[in-house]
Amino acid sequence: xxxxxxxxxxxxxxxxxxxxxxxxxxxxxxxxxxxxxxxxxxxxxxxxxxxxxxxxxxxxxxxxxxxxxxxxxxxxxxxxxxxxxxxxxxxxxxxxxxxxxxxxxxxxxxxxxxxxxxxxxxxxxxxxxxxxxxxxxxxxxxxxxxxxxxxxxxxxxxxxxxxx
Amino acid sequence: xxxxxxxxxxxxxxxxxxxxxxxxxxxxxxxxxxxxxxxxxxxxxxxxxxxxxxxxxxxxxxxxxxxxxxxxxxxxxxxxxxxxxxxxxxxxxxxxxxxxxxxxxxxxxxxxxxxxxxxxxxxxxxxxxxxxxxxxxxxxxxxxxxxxxxxxxxxxxxxxxxxxxxxxxxxxxxxxxxxxxxxxxxxxxxxxxxxxxxxxxxxxxxxxxxxxxxxxxxxxxxxxxxxxxxxxxxxxxxxxxxxxxxxxxxxxxxxxxxxxxxxxxxxxxxxxxxxxxxxxxxxxxxxxxxxxxxxxxxxxxxxxxxxxxxxxxxxxxxxxxxxxxxxxxxxxxxxxxxxxxxxxxxxxxxxxxxxxxxxxxxxxxxxxxxxxxxxxxxxxxxxxxxxxxxxxxxxxxxxxxxxxxxxxxxxxxxxxxxxxxxxxxxxxxxxxxxxxxxxxxxxxxxxxxxxxxxxxxxxxxxxxxxxxxxxxxxxxxxxxxxxxxxxxxxxxxxxxxxxxxxxxxxxxxxxxxxxxxxxxxxxxxxxxxxxx
Ligand SMILES: Cc1cc2nc3c(=O)[nH]c(=O)nc-3n(C[C@H](O)[C@H](O)[C@H](O)COP(=O)(O)OP(=O)(O)OC[C@H]3O[C@@H](n4cnc5c(N)ncnc54)[C@H](O)[C@@H]3O)c2cc1C
Ligand code: SF4
Numbered sequence: 001x002x003x004x005x006x007x008x009x010x011x012x013x014x015x016x017x018x019x020x021x022x023x024x025x026x027x028x029x030x031x032x033x034x035x036x037x038x039x040x041x042x043x044x045x046x047x048x049x050x051x052x053x054x055x056x057x058x059x060x061x062x063x064x065x066x067x068x069x070x071x072x073x074x075x076x077x078x079x080x081x082x083x084x085x086x087x088x089x090x091x092x093x094x095x096x097x098x099x100x101x102x103x104x105x106x107x108x109x110x111x112x113x114x115x116x117x118x119x120x121x122x123x124x125x126x127x128x129x130x131x132x133x134x135x136x137x138x139x140x141x142x143x144x145x146x147x148x149x150x151x152x153x154x155x156x157x158x159x160x161x162x163x164x
Numbered sequence: 165x166x167x168x169x170x171x172x173x174x175x176x177x178x179x180x181x182x183x184x185x186x187x188x189x190x191x192x193x194x195x196x197x198x199x200x201x202x203x204x205x206x207x208x209x210x211x212x213x214x215x216x217x218x219x220x221x222x223x224x225x226x227x228x229x230x231x232x233x234x235x236x237x238x239x240x241x242x243x244x245x246x247x248x249x250x251x252x253x254x255x256x257x258x259x260x261x262x263x264x265x266x267x268x269x270x271x272x273x274x275x276x277x278x279x280x281x282x283x284x285x286x287x288x289x290x291x292x293x294x295x296x297x298x299x300x301x302x303x304x305x306x307x308x309x310x311x312x313x314x315x316x317x318x319x320x321x322x323x324x325x326x327x328x329x330x331x332x333x334x335x336x337x338x339x340x341x342x343x344x345x346x347x348x349x350x351x352x353x354x355x356x357x358x359x360x361x362x363x364x365x366x367x368x369x370x371x372x373x374x375x376x377x378x379x380x381x382x383x384x385x386x387x388x389x390x391x392x393x394x395x396x397x398x399x400x401x402x403x404x405x406x407x408x409x410x411x412x413x414x415x416x417x418x419x420x421x422x423x424x425x426x427x428x429x430x431x432x433x434x435x436x437x438x439x440x441x442x443x444x445x446x447x448x449x450x451x452x453x454x455x456x457x458x459x460x461x462x463x464x465x466x467x468x469x470x471x472x473x474x475x476x477x478x479x480x481x482x483x484x485x486x487x488x489x490x491x492x493x494x495x496x497x498x499x500x501x502x503x504x505x506x507x508x509x510x511x512x513x514x515x516x517x518x519x520x521x522x523x524x525x526x527x528x529x530x531x532x533x534x535x536x537x538x539x540x541x542x543x544x545x546x547x548x549x550x551x552x553x554x555x556x557x558x559x560x561x562x563x564x565x566x567x568x569x570x571x572x573x574x575x576x577x578x579x580x581x582x583x584x585x586x587x588x589x590x591x592x593x594x595x596x597x598x599x600x601x602x603x604x605x606x607x608x609x610x611x612x613x614x615x616x617x618x619x620x621x622x623x624x625x626x627x628x629x630x631x632x633x634x635x636x637x638x639x640x641x642x643x644x645x646x647x648x649x650x651x652x653x654x655x656x657x658x659x660x661x662x663x664x665x666x667x668x669x670x671x672x673x674x675x676x677x678x679x680x681x682x683x684x685x686x687x688x689x690x691x692x693x694x695x696x
Contacts, residue, residue, distance in 0.1 A: 132256075
């Protein structure tokens, strides 16, 4: 049985990644609520298709997985990601002459602001945030299918045992 | 499950075998942990595993201490790629250098688990190039390091890790396209040698091999060490080398057994010999924190093999993940300090390199299965430096690392990228994605217009998997940290075995070179005897 705080994907996903946290790592925290909100706002703009923004359940799943990622990957990793988010939160809106914070902008403005940021000398911050979001996003079976990745080199883990 | 995996699985964590060996987790231990042995090895990666095994098999009592987790290869092979990143890689692979001068910020990846970075390799194996050994002999006075001297050590390691040539049928479509294009523009392509046994070409070597086919040291070496009585402790962070009367007598650190995996109880291991094999990034940290080693050289001459990738989009599906991860290379431009090696990166990471946001990004990402890629690494002159930030200034476990790329290395980036792009265009690539932040795909005409030679280097995406040379080997105490057997000048019983001792960058992937040098060091230690 997955532990209480395991990440569960919505039932509609046939191959849901489920991660169980080793007991003694439970005290670790992932992202703070504000940081999660900013990450979600970036993801919603980044992964929009012609059909519109990704559905909310997918974004919930992404944010939970993101939390677990940073609970395990170490403080330095979290700090790097959070600095990238902070740069986006504060500077990206200014690049399209809007007031921060980024998460309050409309989705169209967010996309525009990120595009501008990506062309600026601070592009590394967008790249850093995009890298982590994309790795998690494109691991999901639904996203893999969209990009023609047959998942051959994707792991099959449904639940990780405790890593010692 | 491979034979070595089965052997390793027999050793449950926490179980001791007849010879006293086993895998243990300091996370499971409560209270001060005190141990005693002949040789304590800090770090269980490519070099640490080799030294531990060679000495355990000679009857020495060996303890290996590893900061990272014990991730059995069978489990690792099942993980999603991002799970591997969070459990087996240092800082989720998000370590960056601080660029000085006209340099890119370099993303440096390392392993943090039992088996170290060896567990994450693409399996590529190169011997120490003859020209590099010549340079070490003639310019650095390391006169004993001849090809003849190294031959038995190279052979010994190659047998142990099963180095074999990747058969042509195992090459991915992407690699074959580059091979053909590169040949058309005049480069000579060669098949790669890798440490694999029963490879099925599923292309995910960096994130755990699902078939137990990659002969990383957690499978090829450590089980042998354990069988001969070595103890391998995971979650054991070593913070200090203990010295008495000018001689290393052990190490002290902490078990990562607190809430949140934080450092808790003290670990103290008394030993007749201390071998530091914490990798080129962390060995200098341990030396600095212990006040040992030539302070003018420790942490100073770090080289990285800065590497750049070019991605090409074809009309036809490529599915670059189908095939051995790295199966071909070219050293045709080695005279310019550039080596080309095949590679593949996961779809998610590829997705991140697709420019644009929203519809533009997701449309670009739809072509991921049409992408081929190749990498070019620079045989760099150095320019890296490891800095310790004092705790009172907010410094923690990890160092700050700066990298100032030399002008000559900076000048190589343009030719490096243009050559790879030309190879892809020669076989019909529609466009290439250069590793320039925010740059959209360019066709052949567009390529000519990208000012690669004059762009600020900070605009390049650059990666390194090969930190080397931060506590170098040399012939004099003044200009190096260790002698040609890895003994730290001026401190008895203290040896360095890892990538930090490699005197200059190699121009090729370093695991075999590091393991060969570590084997030589272990054999010399063995010859001299434990009490020498
Ligand atoms: C993604 C990736 C792919 C690679 N691919 C290839 C390839 O195909 N071919 C090739 O030749 N090379 C490759 N390399 C490089 C190769 O893996 C390394 O050069 C080699 O493993 C370095 O060996 P090492 O012993 O110096 O350090 P490592 O193997 O990194 O081992 C050092 C170990 O020490 C531990 N440690 C550090 N500090 C402490 C401490 N204070 N206390 C306790 N433990 C500590 C670390 O956690 C780590 O496990 C790759 C590296 C990476 C990261
Ligand atoms: S390509 Fe070969 S060595 Fe790499 S993961 Fe797949 S089976 Fe293992």
